[in-house]
Amino acid sequence: xxxxxxxxxxxxxxxxxxxxxxxxxxxxxxxxxxxxxxxxxxxxxxxxxxxxxxxxxxxxxxxxxxxxxxxxxxxxxxxxxxxxxxxxxxxxxxxxxxxxxxxxxxxxxxxxxxxxxxxxxxxxxxxxxxx
Amino acid sequence: xxxxxxxxxxxxxxxxxxxxxxxxxxxxxxxxxxxxxxxxxxxxxxxxxxxxxxxxxxxxxxxxxxxxxxxxxxxxxxxxxxxxxxxxxxxxxxxxxxxxxxxxxxxxxxxxxxxxxxxxxxxxxxxxxxx
DNA sequence: GGACGATACATGCACATGCATTGATTGTCC
DNA sequence: GGACAATCAATGCATGTGCATGTATCGTCC
Numbered sequence: 001x002x003x004x005x006x007x008x009x010x011x012x013x014x015x016x017x018x019x020x021x022x023x024x025x026x027x028x029x030x031x032x033x034x035x036x037x038x039x040x041x042x043x044x045x046x047x048x049x050x051x052x053x054x055x056x057x058x059x060x061x062x063x064x065x066x067x068x069x070x071x072x073x074x075x076x077x078x079x080x081x082x083x084x085x086x087x088x089x090x091x092x093x094x095x096x097x098x099x100x101x102x103x104x105x106x107x108x109x110x111x112x113x114x115x116x117x118x119x120x121x122x123x124x125x126x127x128x129x130x131x
Numbered sequence: 132x133x134x135x136x137x138x139x140x141x142x143x144x145x146x147x148x149x150x151x152x153x154x155x156x157x158x159x160x161x162x163x164x165x166x167x168x169x170x171x172x173x174x175x176x177x178x179x180x181x182x183x184x185x186x187x188x189x190x191x192x193x194x195x196x197x198x199x200x201x202x203x204x205x206x207x208x209x210x211x212x213x214x215x216x217x218x219x220x221x222x223x224x225x226x227x228x229x230x231x232x233x234x235x236x237x238x239x240x241x242x243x244x245x246x247x248x249x250x251x252x253x254x255x256x257x258x259x260x261x262x
Numbered sequence: 263g264g265a266c267g268a269t270a271c272a273t274g275c276a277c278a279t280g281c282a283t284t285g286a287t288t289g290t291c292c
Numbered sequence: 293g294g295a296c297a298a299t300c301a302a303t304g305c306a307t308g309t310g311c312a313t314g315t316a317t318c319g320t321c322c
Contacts, residue, residue: 008250012153015254016173019150020196022143027310037278042147057301065151070279072302077278094287094300119139123146158280168308188271201309203272208308225270225317269318279308288299 022122029118034111039066039074040083041115044100044108047084053099056089060098083107153253160249165242170197170205171214172246175231175239178215184230187220191229214238 023038030036036044046060061071075098078084083104089095100108154169161167167175177191192202206229209215214235220226231239 005247008247008254012250012254015146015150015153016196019146022146024310039278058299065147067280068301069281069303073278076302089300092288092300096301116136116139119143123139123143155280170308189269198310199271200273200311204308207272220270223270223318227271263322265322266320267318268320270316271314272316273312273314275310275312277309280306282303282305284301284303286300286302288297290295290297292293292295 018123022118025118025122026115029114030111033114034107035081036107036111037074037077039070040078041108041111042066043071043074043078044083044104045112045115047098047100048105048108054089054097055099057096057098078104149254153249156249156253157246160245161242164245165238166212167238167242168205168208170201171209172239172242173197174202174205174209175214175235176243176246178229178231179236179239185220185228186230188227188229209235 026041027038030038030041034041042064043060043066046064047055057071057075058068060075061068064071066074075084075086079086082101084098084100087097087099089097157172158169161169161172165172173195174191174197177195178186188202188206189199191206192199195202197205206215206217210217213232215229215231218228218230220228
């Protein structure tokens with residue numbers, strides 16, 4: 001195995017390990033303490049940041065790692081629990097606006113502490129630099 | 132949001148994006164060209180490196196990101212396709228030895244090129260350093 | 263040596279995801 | 293204006309995963 005290739009694989013493995021460690025802890029703690037999936041939290045996190053209340057699905061998907069179908073279902077779940085609201089987009093009726101509800105904002109506020117704590121604790125492994 | 136906390140979140144998001152980009156491409160290409168899951172490939176990759184033929188499940192799980200149950204099923208799938216073989220561990224009859232078969236080695240050899248190419252192409256985003 | 267907690271692996275179940283497709287709406291080209 | 297490709301979002305289906313549990317074996321303490 002060439003040295004350069006080896007470094008690449010090393011970086012990938014460390015990325016895998018780091019990601020899984022953090023994601024696993026996040027998923028478990030967020031679920032346990034706040035009844036949220038990691039994807040649900042990340043979605044809320046984006047919606048809480050956005051101060052317009054007319055975020056569109058595709059824009060949301062664009063700035064996240066979630067696929068279109070995953071986002072659709074995640075928002076569906078959040079809506080079912082009253083944490084976000086969907087509304088029709090008037091300018092383009094194929095589109096859907098999503099916005100966070102007061103209840104969603106409250107839930108997010110609480111969960112954020114957990115989220116940040118997990119990051120602080122587990123996002124510490126040194127990722128090998130790109131080159 | 133405190134600046135330090137912000138950096139943490141930024142790093143996490145970039146990790147998420149990077150991981151998902153690479154994982155998504157890997158999964159798709161490995162499946163399409165070699166009929167392998169990412170987890171299956173990573174498992175083969177470890178087994179191909181190990182030059183003893185008596186790798187134990189728990190050791191394998193230890194050096195990977197896979198959970199115990201995920202590994203059990205991944206190895207199950209690999210075995211079903213004849214790419215690895217399980218055998219009983221004589222010293223501790225609770226344990227199971229896993230080793231790669233010649234067929235598995237051949238498959239891994241081919242798939243490795245795809246794997247390395249995807250890494251080279253997509254594992255290039257600069258991950259923000261730890262501190 | 264018998265009992266009991268710990269460990270190794272497999273598996274039932276619930277669930278989140280990706281892919282492919284569908285249904286609805288838009289924009290364009292004639 | 294009508295036809296048609298493109299786009300947006302939702303959904304059926306298959307699948308991989310985690311959690312909890314089950315089964316077998318090990319090690320220890322009495």
